[in-house]
Amino acid sequence: MLPERIPIPESLHSIETGDPIATCLACDAPLLDGPTEYLVEKGYRQYEAYDVQETVFEYAICMDCHAEMRQSFSEPSKRRCQAYLSEHVDLAARTGRLLDADSRDPADWTRQCVVHGTPRDELEEYQVIAHCQGDELLLTHLPLLMGGHAIDALVQRLSSETLDDLGGFRDEHLGLPPELKRDLQGPIVA
Numbered sequence: 001m002l003p004e005r006i007p008i009p010e011s012l013h014s015i016e017t018g019d020p021i022a023t024c025l026a027c028d029a030p031l032l033d034g035p036t037e038y039l040v041e042k043g044y045r046q047y048e049a050y051d052v053q054e055t056v057f058e059y060a061i062c063m064d065c066h067a068e069m070r071q072s073f074s075e076p077s078k079r080r081c082q083a084y085l086s087e088h089v090d091l092a093a094r095t096g097r098l099l100d101a102d103s104r105d106p107a108d109w110t111r112q113c114v115v116h117g118t119p120r121d122e123l124e125e126y127q128v129i130a131h132c133q134g135d136e137l138l139l140t141h142l143p144l145l146m147g148g149h150a151i152d153a154l155v156q157r158l159s160s161e162t163l164d165d166l167g168g169f170r171d172e173h174l175g176l177p178p179e180l181k182r183d184l185q186g187p188i189v190a
């Protein structure tokens with residue numbers, strides 16, 4: 001079955017340009033024309049006291065670069081992450097439920113943490129991951145939202161070797177200030 005597609009919603013546009021993210025973070029390949037599939041990842045932090053939401057990072061990565069990065073995951077890391085996710089999330093059931101709904105609001109995919117069910121408004125930190133091709137968003141088990149606690153739990157299941165590799169990727173491509181590095185390990189979910 002082919003995935004359903006909708007125009008990339010504004011929530012996934014770049015906050016810098018207001019438009020969809022145009023190039024791969026790692027290889028600079030153009031993304032918006034042509035058949036290249038890619039992931040969009042955004043990280044957020046919310047300050048409840050101030051009612052402020054901040055985008056901590058945002059990028060797109062093409063599937064080739066993503067696959068390359070995944071290869072650097074050690075086998076035990078991959079196994080432990082998959083075990084954690086399959087233990088806590090029934091992605092197939094979730095996807096079926098979302099696609100059975102009458103409306104096609106992509107926001108329905110990201111209203112709560114996919115692991116714990118925590119509503120987005122109650123999360124201090126979270127990441128959103130989406131699968132796109134050209135100027136369209138694919139509705140599959142993605143997009144999904146994962147809260148900070150679930151991300152931490154996944155990160156704890158990575159080997160130090162894998163964490164080093166992800167840290168290298170992050171430092172090379174994202175240029176985050178040191179105080180934010182703790183929160184971001186790179187794309188580990190999709």
Ligand SMILES: [Zn+2]
Nearest residue numbers: 024027062065
């Ligand atoms: Zn790339």
